[in-house]
Amino acid sequence: MARFPFDIVAFDLDGTLADTAPDLTTALNHSLAHLGRPPVPAEDVRHMVGHGARALLRKGLAATGEVSETLIDRGFPVFLDHYTAHIADGTRPFPGLEAALDRLAALDVRLAVCTNKLEGLARELIDALGWRDRFAAIIGGDTLPVRKPDPAPLFEAVARAGGGRAAYIGDSITDTDTARNAKIPCIAVTFGFSDRPADMLGADLLIDHYDELIPALERLGN
Ligand SMILES: O=C(O)COP(=O)(O)O
Numbered sequence: 001m002a003r004f005p006f007d008i009v010a011f012d013l014d015g016t017l018a019d020t021a022p023d024l025t026t027a028l029n030h031s032l033a034h035l036g037r038p039p040v041p042a043e044d045v046r047h048m049v050g051h052g053a054r055a056l057l058r059k060g061l062a063a064t065g066e067v068s069e070t071l072i073d074r075g076f077p078v079f080l081d082h083y084t085a086h087i088a089d090g091t092r093p094f095p096g097l098e099a100a101l102d103r104l105a106a107l108d109v110r111l112a113v114c115t116n117k118l119e120g121l122a123r124e125l126i127d128a129l130g131w132r133d134r135f136a137a138i139i140g141g142d143t144l145p146v147r148k149p150d151p152a153p154l155f156e157a158v159a160r161a162g163g164g165r166a167a168y169i170g171d172s173i174t175d176t177d178t179a180r181n182a183k184i185p186c187i188a189v190t191f192g193f194s195d196r197p198a199d200m201l202g203a204d205l206l207i208d209h210y211d212e213l214i215p216a217l218e219r220l221g222n
């Protein structure tokens with residue numbers, strides 16, 4: 001049998017590995033309520049995720065009134081406290097994900113996470129989902145001085161996972177831009193948080209379900 005074409009598969013986190021929208025929505029609305037703002041519907045919050053927690057709060061404020069750095073500074077610790085305490089209450093892996101990760105591990109493929117979530121939150125979530133041993137590297141939005149779509153975090157994830165031929169899996173334009181900037185092949189999931197259709201993201205391939213991941217990687221690498 002031909003060797004699997006990738007040594008490392010790196011994944012975005014929110015909207016790619018897990019549907020984190022329920023807990024992000026609850027924490028965002030908790031911090032908005034603290035600032036006297038009405039809640040934002042979960043369906044809108046999905047499209048606000050991908051640039052980190054402060055950006056999420058900024059978008060939540062913009063959707064409900066004025067935005068200022070003072071308000072963000074006041075709301076941010078409230079958001080973080082709530083989110084940390086409830087990080088996996090309603091967050092679930094996307095269907096078929098864990099079976100696909102098992103199959104990749106059995107093929108000796110190393111796995112990494114490259115997210116714009118704060119690294120500490122990403123690690124908390126990965127632990128809470130029982131995934132600590134699955135990932136050889138976890139790079140967050142604050143791990144380096146730059147974050148996605150700068151290619152450096154993805155390069156760092158690949159390097160910390162031991163280096164080699166890599167592919168990146170994501171759900172947003174930030175992810176496909178990151179992969180293009182890094183010249184790393186990219187698969188976009190169609191079930192994530194993107195507000196634009198997945199076929200507009202410029203990914204090399206799309207998958208509608210994690211059952212399609214391994215065949216897609218084989219096609220991408222050959
Ligand atoms: O917005 C965030 O907190 C991170 O989102 P990401 O995991 O899709 O990079």
Ligand SMILES: [Mg+2]
Binds near residue numbers: 013015049170193
């Ligand atoms: Mg994402």
